[in-house]
Amino acid sequence: AKSSGRDQYRFFSSELDKLARERRTLEQALRHALERDELEMHYQPRIDARTLDVVGAEALMRWTHPELGSIPPNTFIPIAEENGLIRPLGLWAMQQACGLLQRWKAQRRPLISLSVNISASQLADPALLDFLRDFTMHSGIDPQLLELEITETQLMENAGAAGQGLSALRQLGVRFSIDDFGTGYSSLAYLKRFPIDKLKIDKSFVQDLLGDTTDLAIVRAIMALGHNLGLGVVAEGVENFAIAHQLKLLGCDELQGYHFARPMRVEALEAWIDARQQQ
Ligand code: C2E
Ligand code: CA
Ligand code: CA
Ligand code: CA
Numbered sequence: 001a002k003s004s005g006r007d008q009y010r011f012f013s014s015e016l017d018k019l020a021r022e023r024r025t026l027e028q029a030l031r032h033a034l035e036r037d038e039l040e041m042h043y044q045p046r047i048d049a050r051t052l053d054v055v056g057a058e059a060l061m062r063w064t065h066p067e068l069g070s071i072p073p074n075t076f077i078p079i080a081e082e083n084g085l086i087r088p089l090g091l092w093a094m095q096q097a098c099g100l101l102q103r104w105k106a107q108r109r110p111l112i113s114l115s116v117n118i119s120a121s122q123l124a125d126p127a128l129l130d131f132l133r134d135f136t137m138h139s140g141i142d143p144q145l146l147e148l149e150i151t152e153t154q155l156m157e158n159a160g161a162a163g164q165g166l167s168a169l170r171q172l173g174v175r176f177s178i179d180d181f182g183t184g185y186s187s188l189a190y191l192k193r194f195p196i197d198k199l200k201i202d203k204s205f206v207q208d209l210l211g212d213t214t215d216l217a218i219v220r221a222i223m224a225l226g227h228n229l230g231l232g233v234v235a236e237g238v239e240n241f242a243i244a245h246q247l248k249l250l251g252c253d254e255l256q257g258y259h260f261a262r263p264m265r266v267e268a269l270e271a272w273i274d275a276r277q278q279q
Helices: 002-033 073-083 086-106 120-124 126-138 152-157 159-170 189-193 213-228 241-249 266-277
Strands: 039-048 054-065 069-071 113-117 146-151 175-181 198-201 232-235
Touching: 002 054, 002 073, 039 086, 039 113, 039 266, 054 073, 054 086, 054 266, 073 086, 086 113, 086 120, 086 126, 086 146, 113 175, 120 126, 120 152, 120 159, 126 159, 146 152, 146 159, 152 159, 152 175, 152 189, 159 175, 159 189, 198 213, 213 232
Parallel strands: 054 113, 113 146, 146 175, 175 198, 198 232
Antiparallel strands: 039 054, 054 069
């Protein structure tokens, strides 16, 4: 028994070594991803639940490494958050979204709001504040068209510093959404403390909405809470018509999910919007 315990330990420790090595490889590769042009933003439409018009799109980062292939954001974003790369990567993401709004404005395309995910440490990034100050002052684009999405866990784990950064950005007129709402620390006091505009219901409550009475109760409760606080409520992970319909009946404001569209490249997004508006 003793030796099999030792073998197991050896097994786990070699697995852990392997994981640690893979992580170091990714971390090294990520340091060069930006300069080597391996990153790209994709955009997933957000739909008005009542009119079914496109009202916005969420910017989601994609990384394709020449040898390792496509690496999911759930893998590389946490690495970037740990080693500080999230500030330059996040700033780049914001610049992409703002650049897109500017191009649409120049082309006289109808503007939709763009939501960009941000990590807590970006709230204290002077480069982000400078960039957004410049953009909101000089682009001639309504700052309300920019929505910054932050998870409640990120916000709560950094509540002190985050609050200041959030207020400074909010003064520029940009909007804030709480992402993955319901999955984090559920200290609701922060809703009073932070100037928030929207709640985004996590897809884990949405995907099984019709089959799970607990999920339904949670979604109802989030909807009531949000609306009583004067916040918009968005549901993510809407995968079929029945769920979209139910969310509309529950009073949800915006819907996002594979039922409408997957995240896609800018050109595909533009074509998708054009096709939808001609219907
Ligand atoms: P998130 O912000 O909660 O984004 C929603 C995720 O759900 C996206 O995964 C999206 O592709 C996926 N999704 C959308 N509709 C559906 C659906 O109907 N069904 C299912 N099953 N999934 C759906 P993605 O693109 O892999 O991103 C994962 C996470 O990585 C994001 O979760 C966000 O936390 C993070 N992330 C992505 N891009 C960025 C970024 O630029 N900055 C930061 N800080 N985080 C990012
Ligand atoms: Ca998000
Ligand atoms: Ca989510
Ligand atoms: Ca469930």
